[in-house]
Amino acid sequence: MNVHESEKLAYICEQMGYTATDKREEADLIIFNTCAIREGAEDRVFGNVGALKKLKKQRPNVIIAVCGCMTQKERTANYVLKTFPFVDIVIGTFNLPNFAYYVEAVKKGRQLELLKEGEIDETVPYKRSSGDNAWVNIMQGCNNFCTYCIVPYVKGREKSRSEENILKEIKEIISEGKYKKITLLGQNVNSYGHDLKNGENFAKLLRDICALDGDFKLTFMTSHPKDLTSDVIDAIRDENKILKEIHLPAQSGNNRILHLMNRRYTREKYLSIIKEIREKIPNCKITSDFIVGFPTETEEEFKDTMSLVKEVKFDGIFAFMYSPREGTVASRMDGQIDEKIKRRRVNALLKLEKEIQKEKRNGN
Numbered sequence: 001m002n003v004h005e006s007e008k009l010a011y012i013c014e015q016m017g018y019t020a021t022d023k024r025e026e027a028d029l030i031i032f033n034t035c036a037i038r039e040g041a042e043d044r045v046f047g048n049v050g051a052l053k054k055l056k057k058q059r060p061n062v063i064i065a066v067c068g069c070m071t072q073k074e075r076t077a078n079y080v081l082k083t084f085p086f087v088d089i090v091i092g093t094f095n096l097p098n099f100a101y102y103v104e105a106v107k108k109g110r111q112l113e114l115l116k117e118g119e120i121d122e123t124v125p126y127k128r129s130s131g132d133n134a135w136v137n138i139m140q141g142c143n144n145f146c147t148y149c150i151v152p153y154v155k156g157r158e159k160s161r162s163e164e165n166i167l168k169e170i171k172e173i174i175s176e177g178k179y180k181k182i183t184l185l186g187q188n189v190n191s192y193g194h195d196l197k198n199g200e201n202f203a204k205l206l207r208d209i210c211a212l213d214g215d216f217k218l219t220f221m222t223s224h225p226k227d228l229t230s231d232v233i234d235a236i237r238d239e240n241k242i243l244k245e246i247h248l249p250a251q252s253g254n255n256r257i258l259h260l261m262n263r264r265y266t267r268e269k270y271l272s273i274i275k276e277i278r279e280k281i282p283n284c285k286i287t288s289d290f291i292v293g294f295p296t297e298t299e300e301e302f303k304d305t306m307s308l309v310k311e312v313k314f315d316g317i318f319a320f321m322y323s324p325r326e327g328t329v330a331s332r333m334d335g336q337i338d339e340k341i342k343r344r345r346v347n348a349l350l351k352l353e354k355e356i357q358k359e360k361r362n363g364n
């Protein structure tokens with residue numbers, strides 16, 4: 001999502017007459033398009049922004065902008081403004097389409113602004129730069145409020161683009177003839193259309209895209225298990241253009257932890273979806289995400305995650321140590337787990353994953 005939003009910024013910059021450079025010292029405009037998902041990423045942004053102080057002193061006309069999810073949080077935006085007074089523009093995700101306006105304002109005299117939640121922008125195209133893959137955003141925001149996640153606070157509530165606009169964008173992509181793959185993007189693509197109330201839904205969208213003429217493959221991310229319906233699985237099975245792959249974050253294999261995470265499915269429900277996918281699409285590649293060391297997670301509960309991974313034998317997993325994000329419910333929970341324990345658990349999970357992949361390669 002962040003990479004795709006940067007493609008929008010790149011288009012705006014190009015329209016303003018800027019060209020890209022690899023060398024910071026040569027740049028007239030330096031933009032940090034940030035992501036707020038993990039605290040480590042934020043710390044790196046602060047380090048990188050701080051390192052520009054000297055450059056700004058030497059070349060005061062360089063415009064420095066910090067944008068994106070991180071600065072959508074008012075507190076972080078204020079922190080950036082206060083700590084790095086040489087930064088010219090601090091705006092959140094929702095104001096990216098107005099980026100040119102901010103740059104012009106800075107050129108005329110300094111201006112810094114924050115942003116409130118807004119509508120999906122349909123006015124600015126993208127300067128696509130992801131090879132033969134074209135990202136297509138189908139929705140923004142999330143209503144799920146998983147207790148560890150910052151997204152609903154920085155991306156706002158779920159808003160779906162109209163199917164008409166999505167199909168129009170995809171027809172343009174196909175007509176360019178450069179893209180072999182189209183990847184639909186959303187925090188929770190399976191709930192696409194819930195807010196439109198005119199019968200639009202994700203399964204229908206997938207089938208309507210596949211009905212377009214053209215030689216392309218279609219995929220999407222990310223799916224939430226509670227919203228992955230049989231209709232969507234059927235569409236993946238039936239449509240040749242859809243890649244047989246699903247990324248389905250489980251996060252934990254233990255029901256108490258899933259409940260604390262507010263994931264709104266159980267281990268049993270998750271396993272029943274996997275069973276349905278495998279029965280209907282035997283060659284489907286299934287990958288997942290896991291968080292270990294969620295507050296109060298016991299050793300036994302962590303073993304439930306290990307046993308789920310063993311049982312499903314995913315085609316790949318991403319395992320993360322739980323990291324508290326300020327402002328989320330989980331960050332205020334008692335029973336935060338010691339870093340050493342989290343590290344031990346994540347290493348155990350990754351070791352198991354390695355063994356499973358080795359077994360799979362050997363055909364077991």
Ligand code: SF4
Pocket residue numbers: 142143144145146149150151152187188224
């Ligand atoms: S569904 Fe995904 S984006 Fe939405 S709150 Fe949960 S983890 Fe965050």
